[in-house]
Amino acid sequence: MFDLYHVLKFFHVAAVIIWLGSSVGFEFLAHLVQREDNPEELAAVVSRVEFFGKYVYPPLSILVLIFGAGMAWDAWGFRPLWIQIGLGGILSTIAIGVGYLSRKLIKIKAMIEEQGANSLEVRDQIDQLLLVARIDAVILFLVVADMVFKPGS
Numbered sequence: 001m002f003d004l005y006h007v008l009k010f011f012h013v014a015a016v017i018i019w020l021g022s023s024v025g026f027e028f029l030a031h032l033v034q035r036e037d038n039p040e041e042l043a044a045v046v047s048r049v050e051f052f053g054k055y056v057y058p059p060l061s062i063l064v065l066i067f068g069a070g071m072a073w074d075a076w077g078f079r080p081l082w083i084q085i086g087l088g089g090i091l092s093t094i095a096i097g098v099g100y101l102s103r104k105l106i107k108i109k110a111m112i113e114e115q116g117a118n119s120l121e122v123r124d125q126i127d128q129l130l131l132v133a134r135i136d137a138v139i140l141f142l143v144v145a146d147m148v149f150k151p152g153s
Helices: 004-036 039-055 057-076 081-115 120-149
Strands: none
Touching: 004 039, 004 057, 004 120, 039 057, 039 081, 039 120, 057 081, 081 120
């Protein structure tokens, strides 16, 4: 059972677990800190998320894409609807991460240095960031559902 497909599948699923699991973990942590109304602690959480946004999520998303594409190429091709949906979902979440979340994190970090974590503007920016991050996590969950249920097959 150590053929190419199963090796690719193992690394694909492992990368998804780390990516989605850490994303959801940060969502819960941010939600708890927001409820405590502690701006300094929330700023610290955002700082940690920035590290993951720079050094963890980009390589994981690329690995998920590469291993998933390898499995599709090896077993099905790219025509099945569920593969196209999954590819679209992964590409959209990569675009959200690169195009919005990473830039917003940089902006928030600079605002915290200028205005402090207690600034209402900083808090509003963090709320916007977390909303988009939650949408991004929902997209990832939908991609996982697509991979499990394989609509159209």
